[in-house]
Each structure stands twice: as structure tokens, then as C-alpha cells.
Amino acid sequence: MSEVREKATLAGQATTQLGKLRTAQKNEALLLMADALVKESEAIIAANAEDLARGRDNGTSESLLDRIALNPDRIAGIAEGLRQIVELPDPVGHVLESIDRPNGLHIEKISVPLGVIGIIYEARPNVTVDAAGLCLKTGNAVVLRGGSAALASNSKIVEVLREALSRSALPVEALQLVEDPSRASVDEMLKLNGLLDVVIPRGGASLIRNVVENATVPVIETGAGICHTFIDESAQETMAAAIAFNAKVQRPSVCNSMETLLVHERFAASHLADLAAKFQEANVELRGCERTLELIPTATAATNEDYATEYNDYILNVRIVRNIEEALQHIHTYGTKHSECIVTENAEHASQFLQEVDAAAVYHNASTRFTDGFEFGFGAEIGISTQKLHARGPMGLPALTSTKYRIVGSGQIRG
Template sequence: MSEVFQKATLAKQAAPVLNQLTTEQKNAALERMAQALIDRQDDIIAANKEDLERGAANGMSSSLLDRLTLTSKRVEDIAEGLRQIVELPDPIGDLLEEFERPNGLLVRKVRVPLGLIGIIYEARPNVTVDAAGLCLKSGNAVILRGGSDALSSNQKIVQVLHDALAETDIPVDALQLITNPDRNSVDEMLRLNGLVDVVIPRGGRSLIERVVKNATVPVIETGAGVCHTYLDDGADFKKACDISINAKVQRPSVCNSMETLLVHQEFAHHYLMEIADKLIAAGVEIRGDMRTRDIISGIKEAKEEDWGTEYNDYILNIRIVNHLDEAIDHINRYGTKHSECIVTEDPDRARRFMLEVDAAAVYQNASTRFTDGFEFGFGAEIGISTQKLHARGPMGLPALTSTKYCVYGNGQIRQ
């Protein structure tokens, strides 16, 4: 029996127990998990150091090493994420709809867990805790398959969480981690129909495409982030400058950072050089179209493949456009339906942008970096869904539920 099948079976058997627990029991378990992370952070950071040393030896980029790194502050933030989940309303059992039929049948539509959720993700050990907390609070068992780059970190984190769960009403088997680094373990997990109810991939485009292509179990598709900011000729310069810098530089390794800056030709003529200077001073490598290179000398040409690339690094494409229509066309062609921004003081152009850009989150005069469960008030998130069925955008607790119709009768039969 393979590790994947064995652990999925154990988790599936634990799922019904979770469905019977009260909100108080689940919250107590999450509190215990959070405290365990704080108490044993030295062990977690030591395990994380093994991953960092291995990553550096294998030539991992600085931005990816940053995503992998756990510090005392980051562990405390991860634990705080669990405590924020405790404060969130428990969606299980929520009455969404109630009505009585003419024949006397009382119909109630309520939220229920999905069952066993599989999470496949890359070198972000914080996802291990976020996913565990959100799944367990929403009454779901979870089987995790993290990237091999974070294997030592993930194993230690799950060990700590298992030790904590052993002191609570949540069965330890409800949280499972696949430790086999072979990619075949991912493929096996994607085909566990009857055990895994849904798979959620978190990571770059290649991972997500692989999951979508190979899965026979249902998939909630979270998207790579080729995000854009469009500076309209009606933009306020300070807002345009601050938003552009923040969207690229604040944390370039994450999916909601900006990869392409689109600039109206009139705004570019007056202000692009000043914004570019600030980006370059922050360590950003700029690649541009011909008109951009006429303004900013010495930068690389942005080639066709660059427009659709999620860099997750200090690299930015810049394109000068003639008007709003051209900006919208570019975004809808190269974007990944994640997060897009227009900087403008013109309400009509902002309205058109909001309506015509196809993305999970669209912004006027705010950085795309806000597409995040914490920033939306959802607490930790399971991912950013870029599809249109079931859930879209930051996925908090309600997105990890399904519904059930509970029908109450008094002997009715159908004629």
C-alpha cells in the first residue's frame, strides 16, 4: 500500500468525526496548535535551516529562498493566522435558505464540509499551517503534499501540529502530509476518486496546469499571478508612483505582485522616467516595449514570452499604450485572471475597467498586493481561485464548504 493511499484512507475515515465536532471543540484545537507553533519555533526554524541550505546549494533564487524562509517573526505570524481563524464564524451548519412547499415539506439548505481536501503546493511552509487551520475549522480532513524544497520544514510543522492535536478532540489522522518527494505521489493523489473529494493546487503556472491536466478528482483552480497595473492619463502622479512601487517591490515573490506596468502614452511622456528611476533604485530590472525603451535607455527588450511570465522576482515589464481599450485588451490576453489595477481619477474609465477586465479581483487606485485573505478580512486563505465555479478570489472558510438540503416531512409521498 502506497503512502498516499494509506494516508488518504486514514484522513477519509477521520472526516466524519470532524463533522460532529462543535465550533468550540474546533477552536480549542486551533488555539492549541497555535501555541504549539510558538512553543516549538526553535525546532521549526532549525528544520527550515536544512531546507534553506539545501535550496542555496541547488541554486534557488533569492526570491524563492525568501518564500521558503521561516524566522521567529514569521512563525509567530503563522500562529496568529490560526488564532484569526478561531475568531472567524464557523460556516458549518449555516442555514442558507429555508422554505415550505405547498405539500407541507420543509426544505432547509445548510453548509456542510467538502470532506477530504487535498492541497498541493510549493516552497511555502506557511501554507502547511494555513491549509490545516482552514480545513479543520471548516470540518474537513486534509492531505498535504508540499514541495520537496520545504520537506524538512513541513515534516517538523506537521509533527508539532500532530502533537498538539493529540491533546484535543480533533483526530490526529485528520491532518496528513505526504513525505514522498517523487512526482508520482502527486499524480496518485490526483486520481484518488472516492477518497479525495477535491484538490486545490497552490503554486506557479506549471504546477497548476499539471494538476488540472492530470486530475480525475475535482479541482479548484488557483491561479498564477501575471498581474497588471494600468496608469491612465487621468492618474494622480503620487498615487500612480506609490502603487506601482508597492505592487512590484513590497514582496515580489508572491502571486499578487505586479509583473507588467501599462502606461498611457500621455502619462508616460510626463512621468514614466521618474517612476522608472524609483523602481530601478529599488533593485527592479525593467524590460520594455520599443516606446518604453525610447524613454528609459539601457533596459532590455520585453519579448513576447515576457508578457505572460510570472517572474516572482525583481523584474518588471513596461508597455506604453495609446488608450484604455489597448490596456484592457493586453490584460485580458496575457493576464491570469488574478488581480488587476487601474490608477485613474476618471470614474467612467474606472467603471469600464472594472466591468471589462476578466479577473478575480480588480482595483481602482490601490495596489494588487491586497488580494489576500488577511487583507480581505477572511483570515488565512487556502488560495486565490481564478476560476468561476464554486469560488473565486481569496478562498476563506465558506469556500471550503458545500451545501446539503435537509427536507422535513410528515408522511408525504409523491403522486
């Protein structure tokens, strides 16, 4: 039996015990996991150093290395995410709807775990902990398959978490990590119907496309983040600059960072040069339309391919537009339905933007960097869904449940 099939089978066997646990028992396990991460920070950072050294030897970009990197503060933050999950309501077992039929049948719709969840992701070790915490809190077993770039980090983290689980009521086998770094292990996970109930991909466009196109197991699609900020004519200069700069520079390697800045022509005439200088001081490479190049001679020409690229790096497209309609059309053409922002003091334009932009998160006068389960108060997130069925946006605990109906009768039969 392959590693993938064996670990998925063990995870499935653990769901029976998981389904019997009380919320307090699940919370106790999460607290043990959080404490263990902090206690074992030194060992985790040592394993992480192996991944970083190997990445540098292989020419991995600094942006990707930042996504892999762990330090005491980041580990403490990841552990705090688990503690926040503890404080959140358990969505399992809630009566969502109650129906009394004329024939005497009493019907209840209740929330239940999805079952065994497969998570396929790339370079961020924090996903390992977030996924484990969210899945276990909702009574789901989880099979993790992280990228080879963070294999040592993920292996040590799962070792630490499983040791903590061994001191709790939760079955250790409910948390599995596939350590086979080959493409074959991903391909096998995508076909594990009957063992995996759902697969959730987290990563770049190519990974997500591969999962969506080739999986026979149901998929919750987390999309690529080609996010835009539109600075309207009436935007306050200081606010607009702060929001745009934060959206690109605060952490460019993540999916909710801005890839294209759209600027109203009148705002651009007065303020774009100063804003561009601020970006260039932060080592952001600017690529722009013809009108942008007239105002920023140091920028290079942007192509349609650039507008359709999720850089996750210190690269930014800049396009000057005549009005909000042109901005909306650009977002409609190139957006990935993730996160979009308008900076404006025009209430009518703000309302139009919030209404017409088709995305999981739409902002007025705030950075797209807030599209995050932690920032939304979910504790952590399993991913940011850009699809429209089952879940959309940052997926917290309720997104990891399904429903079933309980029907109580007194001998009714259907005529």
C-alpha cells in the first residue's frame, strides 16, 4: 500500500473516534498543540533552517524564502492562532433548521464534519498548523501534503503536534502528513474517492489548476490572488498612498497582496510620481501602461501577460484609467475574484464598486491585506475560497462542516 493510501486510510479510521468527542476535549487538544509549538520552537526553527539553506542553494527567490521562514515570533503567532480557534464556537452538532410536518414527522437539519480532508499546499509551514487546528476542531481528520520546499519544517511541526495529540483524547492518526515530495503523491490524492471526502488546494495558479482539472475527489477551490487597488479621483492622497503601499509591500508573497494599481487620470497627474518614488524606494519594480511611462520614465512597459500574472514579489503593474468604468472593466478582465479595493471619497463610486465587483472580498478605503481568517476573527483559515459553492472568502470553522437531516417519526409510512 502506498504512503498516501495508508495515511488516508488511517485518517478515515480516526473519524469514528473524532465524532464522539466533546468540544472541551477538542479544545484541550488544541491548547496542548499550541503549547508544544512554543516549547519546541528551537527544534522547529532548526528544521526550518534546513529548508531555507536548501532553498538558497537551489536559487529560490527571497519572496518564497520569506513564505517558508519561521522565527520565534512567527511560531508564537501560529500558536496564538490555535488558541483563538479554541475561543471560537464549535459549529458541529448545531440544529440549523427544524421542521414539523403535517404527518407528524419532526425533521432537523444539523451541522456535521466533512470527514477526511486532504490539503495540498506549497511553501508556508503555518498552513500545516492552521489546517490541523481547524480540521480537528470541526471533528475532521486531515491528510496534509505540503511542498518539498518546506518538507523538513512540516515534518517537525507534525511530529510536535502528534506528540501533543498523544496526550489528549483526540486520536493521533487524525493528523497525517504525506512526506513523499513527488508529483505522484499529489496525483494519487486527487483520485482517493472513498478515502478523502474533499481536497482543498492552497498555492499558486498552476497547483490549483492541476487540482481542479484532475481531481475526482470533490474540490474546494482556493484561487490565485491577482488583486487590484483602484485610486479614484477623489481619494485622499495620504490614505491612498498608505493603502496602496501596504497592499503591495507589507508582505508581497501572499495571495491578498496587490498586483496591479489602477489610478484615475486626474489623481495620477497630481500624485502618481510621488507614490511611484515611494514604491521604488522599497525596491518595487514598476511596470506600467503608456500613460504611466510618461509620468514614471523609470518604469518598464506592462503587457497583458503582466496584468494576468500573480507575482507574489516586489513587482507592481500600474495602469492609469479615465474613470471607474474603465477600472471595473480591467478588474473584470484580469481579476481572479479574490480581493479588490477602491480608495475614494465619492460615496456613489464606492457603492458602485462594492456592488459590481465580483470577488470574495471587496474593500472601500482599506488594504486588501485584510482578507485573512485571522483578521476576520476566524482564528485561522483553511484557505481563501474564490468559488461560489459551499464556501467563499476566508474559510473558518463553519466552512469545514456539511449537513445531515435527522428525522424522528412515530410509525409513519408513505402512501
